[in-house]
Amino acid sequence: MFKGILISKENGVYQAQLQSIDDAVLPEGDVTVRVEWSTLNYKDGLAITGKSPVVRRFPMVPGIDFAGTVIESSSPAWQEGDRVVLNGWGVGETHCGGLAEVARVKGEWLVPLPKSFTACQAMAIGTAGYTAMLCVLALEKHGIKPADGEILVTGANGGVGSVAIALLAKLGYTTVASTGRPAEAEHLKELGASSVIDRNELSAPGKPIGKERWAGVIDTVGSHTLANACATTRYRGAVAACGLAGGMDFPATVAPFILRGVTLYGIDSVMAPLAVRQEAWERLGRDLEIARLDAITREIGLSEAIAVAAELLEGKVRGRVVVDVSR
Structure with missing residues (x-):
């Protein structure tokens, strides 16, 4: 028992x-x-x-x-x-x-x-942090560099969003955190976010294509938020989608993909091959600051x-x- x-x-x-x-x-x-x-x-x-x-x-x-x-x-x-x-x-x-x-x-x-983490710290990372690392790896492999511009992270106060911000900050990226909890803005900036926006800027139905802003996006929300993120991603930018907290629907058009060459990456953490998992955990051991994790x-x-x-x-x-x- x-x-x-x-x-x-x-x-x-x-x-x-x-x-x-x-x-x-x-x-x-x-x-x-x-x-x-x-x-x-x-x-x-x-x-x-x-x-x-x-x-x-x-x-x-x-x-x-x-x-x-x-x-x-x-x-x-x-x-x-x-x-x-x-x-x-x-x-x-x-x-x-x-x-x-x-x-x-x-x-x-x-x-x-990983030898760099205790069992408790590994679970502080967990699937959320491991998924965040998979998203960061997708943006890196797409070729997005810190000098290319802002990275949007939606659902920033959640587990994936929090770790993603900490990772991106360590790697030198300028990160914009989207959250429905504006009172947490200072906390997100302490994690490494350069600025914070209200999720309402992205969560309502939007235009098929909007003003270019993001070099890359890590989205944990789905639905209108993901559609608007794609619509405002820069030419040949990339969006890593890993969550559906806002819904499974994707009310978008093909405009960002065929007019701006935007790439949408689906991030699966459940069935990812062993080599992918090992790469993610190796990078977490190197790029995630324990002090930020504790926070x-x-x-x-x-x-x-x-x-x-x-x-x-x-x-x-x-x-x-x-x-x-x-x-």
């Missing part, structure tokens, strides 16, 4: 509870990990509250991220005592996840915990995760939430 959050759905009643879980609930896998830290992402909030059909199997342990120590392995890649991190792969949706003391997964889903991190116990998941969906959470599964 081990402690964790278990989501059940019986007779149409959806429920998430902190409880003792039998080992028999764990799915098949060749590596068993003693989880030390997990985190709360937007998807975890949807899973725990049942606001969206994220969970595909029941019962389910939520948590799309975890960091911990291997306690049993039949995988040639991992041995007892190895320190590991997991992001994505359907964990917390179709395969029991990290908001529990124990997880059993496929060895090929794991990456080594956007809130630590909670597993017993608080269900309540904080609801706060996350209500937009009341700044930055990253890490979960100590031992308390």
Whole structure:
């Protein structure tokens, strides 16, 4: 038996509870990990509250991220005592996840915990920070340099946005943060944003194409925000889209793509190949300042995760939430 959050759905009643879980609930896998830290992402909030059909199997342990120590392995890649991190792969949706003391997964889903981070710091990064790094890598590989102009980051107070701003600032980019919480402007500037705009400038229906402004964009919102970001991106600029907090729709035209040569990159963190994951984590170890990470991190116990998941969906959470599964 081990402690964790278990989501059940019986007779149409959806429920998430902190409880003792039998080992028999764990799915098949060749590596068993003693989880030390997990985190709360937007998807975890949807899973725990049942606001969206994220969970595909029941019962389910939520948590799309975890960091911990291997306690049993039949995988040639991992041995007892190895320190590991997991992001994505359907964990917390179709395969029991990290908001529990124990997880059993496929060895090929794991990456080594970078020596530059503790397990807690790795979860402060989590899927949100790893996704932010994938977005930055997409802009870099497109050829966008700091001298090319402003980079827009939408949903800037969220996990992806916060880490993206910190990364871009370290790399020398001029970053404009878009947020619905203007009171957080100073916090965003402390993270490295050069300026802050109200999300309302981008969230309403806009023109098919607008005045050129952004050399690049990291968008976590989708819907009209993404459409307007594309419409105002400079000639041969790029937009990295990784979120849908504002909706899954994309009410845009092809004008920015065929008149300005704008490129729209879709950023997938769930099924990204191992080599891509390793590159992202290697760069995070090099380019993310721990002090900036600490400034956007809130630590909670597993017993608080269900309540904080609801706060996350209500937009009341700044930055990253890490979960100590031992308390």
